[in-house]
Amino acid sequence: xxxxxxxxxxxxxxxxxxxxxxxxxxxxxxxxxxxxxxxxxxxxxxxxxxxxxxxxxxxxxxxxxxxxxxxxxxxxxxxxxxxxxxxxxxxxxxxxxxxxxxxxxxxxxxxxxxxxxxxxxxxxxxxxxxxxxxxxxxxxxxxxxxxxxxxxxxxxxxxxxxxxxxxxxxxxxxxxxxxxxxxxxxxxxxxxxxxxxxxxxxxxxxxxxxxxxxxxxxxxxxxxxxxxxxxxxxxxxxxxxxxxxxxxxxxxxxxxxxxxxxxxxxxxxxxxxxxxxxxxxxxxxxxxxxxxxxxxxxxxxxxxxxxxxxxxxxxxxxxxxxxxxxxxxxxxxxxxxxxxxxxxxxxxxxxxxxxxxxxxxxxxxxxxxxxxxxxxxxxxxxxxxxxxxxxxxxxxxxxxxxxxxxxxxxxxxxxxxxxxxxxxxxxxxxxxxxxxxxxxxxxxxxxxxxxxxxxxxxxxxxxxxxxxxxxxxxxxxxxxxxxxxxxxxxxxxxxxxxxxxxxxxxxxxxxxxxxxxxxxxxxxxxxxxxxxxxxxxxxxxxxxxxxxx
Numbered sequence: 001x002x003x004x005x006x007x008x009x010x011x012x013x014x015x016x017x018x019x020x021x022x023x024x025x026x027x028x029x030x031x032x033x034x035x036x037x038x039x040x041x042x043x044x045x046x047x048x049x050x051x052x053x054x055x056x057x058x059x060x061x062x063x064x065x066x067x068x069x070x071x072x073x074x075x076x077x078x079x080x081x082x083x084x085x086x087x088x089x090x091x092x093x094x095x096x097x098x099x100x101x102x103x104x105x106x107x108x109x110x111x112x113x114x115x116x117x118x119x120x121x122x123x124x125x126x127x128x129x130x131x132x133x134x135x136x137x138x139x140x141x142x143x144x145x146x147x148x149x150x151x152x153x154x155x156x157x158x159x160x161x162x163x164x165x166x167x168x169x170x171x172x173x174x175x176x177x178x179x180x181x182x183x184x185x186x187x188x189x190x191x192x193x194x195x196x197x198x199x200x201x202x203x204x205x206x207x208x209x210x211x212x213x214x215x216x217x218x219x220x221x222x223x224x225x226x227x228x229x230x231x232x233x234x235x236x237x238x239x240x241x242x243x244x245x246x247x248x249x250x251x252x253x254x255x256x257x258x259x260x261x262x263x264x265x266x267x268x269x270x271x272x273x274x275x276x277x278x279x280x281x282x283x284x285x286x287x288x289x290x291x292x293x294x295x296x297x298x299x300x301x302x303x304x305x306x307x308x309x310x311x312x313x314x315x316x317x318x319x320x321x322x323x324x325x326x327x328x329x330x331x332x333x334x335x336x337x338x339x340x341x342x343x344x345x346x347x348x349x350x351x352x353x354x355x356x357x358x359x360x361x362x363x364x365x366x367x368x369x370x371x372x373x374x375x376x377x378x379x380x381x382x383x384x385x386x387x388x389x390x391x392x393x394x395x396x397x398x399x400x401x402x403x404x405x406x407x408x409x410x411x412x413x414x415x416x417x418x419x420x421x422x423x424x425x426x427x428x429x430x431x432x433x434x435x436x437x438x439x440x441x442x443x444x445x446x447x448x449x450x451x452x453x454x455x456x457x458x459x460x461x462x463x464x465x466x467x468x469x470x471x472x473x474x475x476x477x478x479x480x481x482x483x484x485x486x487x488x489x490x491x492x493x494x495x496x497x498x499x500x501x502x503x504x505x506x507x508x509x510x511x512x513x514x515x516x517x518x519x520x521x522x523x524x525x526x527x528x529x530x531x532x533x534x535x536x537x538x539x540x541x542x543x544x545x546x547x548x549x
Contacts, residue, residue, distance in 0.1 A: 016340030019316065023345040024050045026524065027336055029321045030352025032060035033297075033510070034501035034517040036304035037531075038350060040141050041521050043311035045528040050344060051305065051313055054320035057298075058305055059122075060352045061101070061504055064296025064421075067111055067118035070379075074102045074486055093323035093337050097356045101489040101503060104438045109482035111381065112426065119296045119421045120379050120484075123504040124430030125413030126297055127152060127290040127394070130279035134300070134510045135291075140533045142310070143303035148294040150419055151286035154390025156246050159397045159451065160238055164386065167246045167396075169289070170280060184239055191233045191243070199274045217266070226269035227254040241398040245409045248272045249508050251434050253399035253407045292392065295420050324349070324358070324498060331360045332497035348524050353491045353503040360497075373490040375506040376441025378431035378449065382414075382478040385427055386452055391416035395452065402447040408433045410448045411508060427478070429453075434506040438487040445485050453480040499523065 025047035028035045036058070039051045057063060065073055111118065128134050128149070138144040156167040168174040174188050197215030221229055226248065230240045244250045248269040252262045279289035293299045309315055325335035325343055335345040351357060387393050397410040410433040417424040431448055435441025449455075454477040491503045502516040521530050 016319065016338065016342075017316065018340070019050065019314070019338070019342060019344060021048075022343070023335075024048045024314075025346065026050070026348045026350065027052070027344055027346040028350045029053070029336065029355060030060040030501070031055075031058045031301050031305055031317075032352045032501060033062040033301045033304070034513060034520070035060070035350060035352055036301040036308070037137065037514070037517050038501070038521055038524070039308040039313050040143070040304045040311070041528075041531045042524060043308040043313045044141070044531055045525045047525070049308060049313035050316070050346070051308065052316045052319040052321060052338065054318065054339075056318050058302040058317070059298040060301070061354060062123050062297060062301050064119050064121050064298030066116045067120050068115050070120045070484065071105070071107065073122070074100070074105045074484075076100055092326045092328050094326055094358050096321055096323050096336070096358075098354045099356055101354065101491055103487050103489075104442060105484065105486040106442070107482070107484045109381075109480065111482045112423070114423075117423045118381065118428065120428075121296045121298070121421075121430060123297050124377065124379065125394070125411050125432055125508065126430075126504075126510070127292055127413065127508055129275050129289055129509060130282040130286055130291055131275060132279070132509055132511060133514050137514070137531055138300075138303060141304065141307045141531050143300075143307050146303035146306050147299045149286070149291040150294060150392070151283075151288055152290040152292060152392045152394060152413075153287040154385075154387055154393030154414075155288050156394045156396060157387060158238075158242055158246050159395060159401050160241065162451075164395065165238075167242055169242075169247055169276065184236060187234055187236075188239060191230075191235060194233070195270055195273055196277070198270060199277070217270070222265065222267040222270070224266050225254065226250075226264040226266045229266040229269075241401075243269070243273075245398045246394075246396040247276055251409055251506060255399075256407065259407075290394065292415065292419055321351075321355075326360065333360075334497075349498040350520070350524075351498060351500055353500050355500065357498050357500055372492065373506070374435050374438065374441060374487055375490060376433050376435050376438070376445050376485070376487050378429075378445040378483060378485045380429040380431070380449065380453065380480055380484075381422070381482040382427045382429055382453055382480055383425075384476070384478045385416070386412075386414055386429075386478055390414075391418055391427075397448050397451070402444065402451060406444055406447075408435065408444065410444050412448060412452065426481070432506060435487070441487055442485050449480065449483065449485075453478050455480050 026042045026049045028039050028051045031051060031053040039049050043049045053060060138147065156169065157164040158167050165179050166177060168177045168180065168188060171189065171192065174180065174185050198217045201215040227240065227244060230243055235243065244254050248264060249272060250264045252260050254260060254264060276289050305315060320339040321336045322339050323337035324333045325337060325345065327334045333349050335343060336349060337343050385391065386395060393414050395412040399406050399409055402410065410431060413430045415421050415428045417426070422428050431445050433441055433444045488504070490505050499520050501520065502513045505512055518530050
């Protein structure tokens with residue numbers, strides 16, 4: 001992989017490497033997960049690929065950063081790079097601008113030293129289901145050889161009436177749960193048995209007229225709001241919250257059927273339960289349904305970039321794109337101008353969502369018609385685990401669990417040093433909730449932080465940790481040592497002669513992002529299979545399909 005010189009700030013044009021050849025089938029700017037997956041897929045389909053990134057690291061908006069680098073990434077200074085001198089044969093060009101999707105950044109507390117041992121994910125909180133497509137793509141492409149995972153062994157906790165309760169997500173968990181009454185257990189058993197029968201039934205059974213005899217749910221039930229279906233199963237409000245927000249991963253208050261921004265249908269809920277259920281036990285060394293990449297989610301784009309490079313893609317980091325090349329007669333983009341002044345031609349141009357792509361039919365500063373969605377995020381360093389017998393655990397705050405006005409779920413993912421994201425004895429915690437405005441979103445994040453953590457920080461961290469170890473930890477909240485709360489816009493991807501990839505969204509997994517990425521690939525390579533299994537390079541040992549590592 002080719003890297004530009006490792007110097008800071010803006011670079012004189014003569015310090016950038018020259019790229020040869022100067023024409024490619026596909027050029028991608030930004031090494032986020034969607035761009036990296038597309039690069040691997042296009043290279044596997046036989047396309048010539050150039051992949052550039054202005055940063056000295058892989059991942060773009062999907063990066064995992066050393067904590068000292070986080071503030072400057074969330075609140076970047078205006079670029080002072082000198083304007084490049086265009087190459088003599090350059091085409092007509094339109095200046096390319098970037099904007100940060102982050103705003104309302106607030107930090108508090110002091111990062112314990114050594115600060116560089118803490119790694120911050122920009123996409124957190126986020127997990128991979130053991131059985132989801134992201135894992136399948138890593139296995140099919142060979143990317144699994146470049147990334148390791150550990151399980152979220154603490155499972156999921158539900159915040160309800162001021163306490164944390166384990167989520168009974170399987171028959172075994174329901175049987176062991178001492179907080180459930182016998183009636184609740186029986187109703188949950190019956191519900192999961194009903195759903196499992198539907199999942200196991202042949203897909204064409206309903207069409208063949210077998211209906212309920214096959215175990216499949218009737219279409220009228222599948223088209224119902226999921227919350228209504230759960231009420232018909234006589235599940236209590238707490239058990240409905242477990243299914244809706246901790247297993248089916250609904251984001252918005254499902255009881256407000258009229259006002260809910262994203263109402264989940266039974267069909268969608270059952271589909272996610274099927275994914276959740278099939279994830280449990282897929283890997284012999286993974287407890288529960290979820291896994292997390294060692295060193296953070298920034299390892300995933302890098303794994304796909306390595307797969308693309310093996311197939312011939314050319315990589316150049318520290319290489320900003322400054323303009324788009326235009327065929328004025330055909331009204332289409334035909335390449336990019338790099339910070340070196342070099343023009344690169346291509347058949348298809350793909351940019352990460354931080355680039356503002358000017359429309360060739362209207363001024364580039366035309367107002368955006370639809371306001372982007374937002375997600376409020378938080379990153380915390382805490383002194384101990386929220387659950388003393390677990391290192392890595394997911395916590396779910398259903399709507400209205402923090403205050404009556406709360407209309408969205410808040411999710412918190414606690415990670416430990418066994419994932420190499422923080423020093424031993426400390427924990428990272430990521431929080432997120434979708435929001436319509438920054439004030440509401442940050443308020444929800446702050447209330448979740450207050451509910452889980454104590455904000456009293458000892459003057460002497462070592463004394464505090466020693467004191468904590470001697471006390472009854474079950475009754476002591478983890479101490480919040482440092483936090484960063486901010487808001488991220490969810491910018492929509494665009495299609496056309498220059499494609500814009502999806503941005504990290506409010507979801508806990510990558511399903512939506514990968515679905516959009518597959519659609520972009522179909523636009524580029526309409527007759528090619530998306531990362532076929534035979535696209536993976538051959539390795540000495542290729543028998544890890546039953547292991548999370």
